[in-house]
Amino acid sequence: MRLSCKAAGIFAIIASLVISSVPSVAQDKKVTISQAFQSMLYLPFYVAINKGYFKDQGLDVSKETAGSPTAALAAVLSDSAEFSIHGPEWTAIAASKGADVNIISNVVNGAAVWIATTPDFKYEKIQDVKGEKVVAGLMPTTSTSLFMKLLQDNGMDPKSDVDILQVQIGSEPGPFLGGQAKVAVLYEPGLDQVAAQGMKVVLGFPEEYGPYAFSSVTAKKGVDPETAQSVVNAMEMAFRFMHANPDETIAIAQKEFPSLDKKVVEAAVKRMLKENVYPTSVETTNDAFETAMKTQIALGNLKDAPDYATFVFPDYVKKAMALPK
Template identity: 60%
Template sequence: MLKSFRSAALLAAALACATPAAAANLKATVSQAFQSMLYLPLYVALDEGLFEKAGIDVTKETAGAPSVALSAVISKSAQFSLHGPEWTAVAASKGAPVNIICNVVNGAAVWIAAAPDFPFKEAKDLKGQTIVAGLMPTTSTSLFLKYLKENGMTKDDVNITQVQIGTEPGPFLAGQAKVAVMYEPGLDQAVAKGMKVLVGFPQHYGAYAFSAISARKDVDPATAQAFVNGLQAALVLMKTDQAKAIAVAKKEFPTLDPAVVEAAVKRMMSEKVYPETADISPDALKVGLDTQIALGNLAAQPDYATFVRRSFIEKAIAGN
């Protein structure tokens, strides 16, 4: 009797361990624009097995550019892509059968940093300065140009030195400029060397649809729902267990100083760069796309009701 009981217990344990893998009968590829700390919710979902628990086996690919990632979805070589929603809005305005199915980054994750001795009281103190910024087109530099315009200036009022995205700390820390516009973890790499933060766009602009998951309109509904369920579970986990989110970030970026990784994640969480849920509000989408409209990259706002597939989002939130 005891032997039978032990055998039954072992079988039950084996079945319990096998359940997540067995449940993952759906498969999908997500093409991310870059390997970016902004995309931490995706990495948490992957590394913590949350997609498998949602019943989907997800493969991550890195495209190297937002347009390439979205092209993978349009051509059906990937089911999902991760990048700024403006790329999807532009493609949709030209007839591509794509839209947004959930949120990943809901804050304008860009900061202006400066040397510790740089005097700064208002935006016009930047006039005449050399500014290190990412090579266009990129949202960081686009937002900086928007910031200048909002404060009565143009790009001609500063000297913008454009560099490859992610390399901004190099010339900045080398003293080639006293000011830089950066994403994370570049910002906290600079802060660790004594630089100071002048302006944080997450706080300046509030809710801002910065990066989202795109899919074709004819995406398999069950596959899309399982994917959004996994991401929603990741966002819930990040909110309740910051230490686990930091641990995943350190795993995904092993060549970075762990202290910098931790500082960057904590900053983005405290400034609400990562959303609490997979939802995208109409206001957040409008603010995000208004930047591209102001720069002439997008003609008009898309119809929110058809551009954002809220049914997937609502079911994912209800289930988590």
């Protein structure tokens, strides 16, 4: 039986009303987070992505790798990214030059740098490296900066008392294992790459300094507050998960770094969890912030430290830490 034109028209109107009454599915808000490097230090960020914590907060996060801290920060300053991940000193330097930026979340809370030596090297104190060639990352980088400051703090001159062989960051294990030096200053996973080859870990800066604001999430002060809160919430959930589930955290790290030996990745993650390099919350404490800024002032990278109360924005952190356990 065919419908009359009038009846067909009525059914069309009813159908359109039914369709329009169905609520549309909300789309996750698109957000870009620019990281300085693809780094094992930023594992909390990758955990938040892999575990869906950003999606749980209504965000569709795009991860971009800038290639350097300054490039990552520049992405925020130019509005091509809402957030960036790198050392807070770069944010402080930008703020000192008038940029309207601050840090909103912790990412790395320990000075994640270590000194390793060959098995035959006799090491009891830092003065034992005097006269040695030392492999370290190409400046400017925190690992080499911290090493130089350690020498200065112990009455040594980095320019004359040691011969620092600066190489591209991440390539330090090569010349060290190749016999070009008996001492190396390393990040992870380079540290556990050389440890797996029998090299000795003789000094850890996480233990030397304690809490240290090493990497943070940066945003403009005018960032959308709801979006910023969602980012900080997701990071808080990632930290909680990492410390409660180390085995699954290791599995995520192995997925993110498939070209690395799985045992090296496992050792590196375990070391950084044990030494509190990965924080237990998004809070950047005053002590951790001051230690990091004093290092940068001593190295001449900063003249004065920003005001902790305003530069380390507390509102998002407080709300994130109050989330149900």
